[in-house]
Amino acid sequence: MQRRTVNRTLRFPDRPHPRRAGENRRWEGVKRAAVRLADVAAQAQVSLATASRVLNSQGGYTGRPALRERVLAAAAELGYEPNFHAQALASATSTTIGLVLHDIRDAYFALMAGAIVRTAEAHGLFVTIVCTYRDPSQELKYVKLLRAQRPRAIIMAGSGFINRSAFEPIETELTRFEETGGVVVSVVGDRGVGHRIVLENESGSRELAHTLADLGHTRFAVATGPARLTTARDRLKGFRLGLQDRGLELPKGSVHHVDMTREGGLRLAELIAAQPERPTCVFAAFDVVAAGLIAGLQQNGVDVPGEVSVAGFGDIPLAAQITPALSTVSVPLELIGQQAVELAMVEDSSIRRSISIDGTVVMRASTAPVPARVAAHDG
Structure with missing residues (x-):
């Protein structure tokens, strides 16, 4: 078949x-x-x-x-x-805030950090602090490490870098952090990532220049930080503009870029004390430098403010404690710290917040009217 x-x-x-x-x-x-x-x-x-x-x-x-x-x-x-x-991953560490700052030993940043920690604790949050010592590569490294820990927010506190290429990799990391639900708060002027708290450095130093010029000073010097930092740039710019408002100019060679430490001020004081024709007033863009200037001038036999007046910026606790007490631009550092945490807790981040903080000129014993004999000579 x-x-x-x-x-x-x-x-x-x-x-x-x-x-x-x-x-x-x-x-x-x-x-x-x-x-x-x-x-x-x-x-x-x-x-x-x-x-x-x-x-x-x-x-x-x-x-x-x-x-x-x-x-x-x-x-x-x-x-x-x-x-x-x-x-x-995000929900596991949502009670943590990362704080990136330059140097916790600096009284300026210590005050701000203290306010951030206290405010965070009041809201049941914890703060992880890292110090970068003004090194962009360190800043990038720590931002990456913080991202890996999945904090609720990252607060960037400190001066920005004038060279944008130094900050672009950091900006990229912060943007990626935002994309995964994190909040970024920048307590610096030139960074565009996240919420911003902007200290008006330029207007503060400009107002201080007006006040010092109105005391009769015409010969000025400025001690500022590294030229690559936006804070140093803005405070110098504001002071220069303030003098121009009064018909004055900073002489050539009168701007000194120094270490932002007491030692930086001490070294500059030796240079100024040795000059045959000294400035009658020195503006230090950072209080700690101003404190070193006063000590160094006194050690070299220069009377402050009898021969040279000295003013600073920041109003750290040391400013009122040294002799003579330092004239300065007072910055509400604790308020800045509190507001940084409040911005870090904002749930609706569809609108970027920007808060402007003004400094206030505080005149103390380190500045005085220019001596009559000097005024007559300069006039």
Whole structure:
């Protein structure tokens, strides 16, 4: 008996080809993976941090309902799927704030850091402090390390760098941190990442120049920090403009870039004391340098303020404790620290906050009217 072979093709019109179905699933996966959190934020017209909080908070978002609805609608339209692993990492350390500053030994930063720690503790938060000693490579390293720890916020406290290329890698890291829901607070003038607290260095030193010029001084010198730092640049610029407002100019060679330490002031004092025609007033862009100047001038037999007046910037506790007490621009460092933490706790970051802080001129015993004999000579 012969067997006949019958070739039959079974068709299932409603069932996709298995291989093609797999390909479709893979392509759909690629499309979903291509949708980033940044795409959702742009579609909803909110910040990256707000989009992250809405999508990664698992119902814990406490911001404006309208923003939440916009983000959810954008995510649904784009087919965005959240990264649950990143959510788990983020929620594990949400009670921590990272604080990046130059040097905790500097009284200026110590006051600010103390206020940040106290304010954070009052809100049940903990602060991790790292010091960079004004080294951009160290700053980049520590920002990366803090990102890995997944803090709630990173506060950048200290002078910016005039060379933008030095800060661009740091800015990139901070932006990535924001993309995963972190908050960035910058207590520096030139950095555009996150919320900003801007100390008006230029206007403060400009007002101080007016006050000192009104005492009759016409021969000035300035002790400022490294030229690469924005704080040093802005305080010098403001002081120069203030003198120009009074019809005065800083003579050539009268601007000294020194170490931002007491020792930097001591070394400059030796140079000034040896000059045949000294300035009648020296502005130090940092109080600690001014303290060194006063001590150094006195050690070299120069009376302060009888022969040379000295003024600073910052109003650290030392300013009122030395003899003679230092005239300076007072900066509300504790207020800055408190506001930095408050910005770090803002849930709705769709709008970047910017707070301007003004300094106040405080005149003490280290400055006096120019002696009559000197005024007559200069006149």
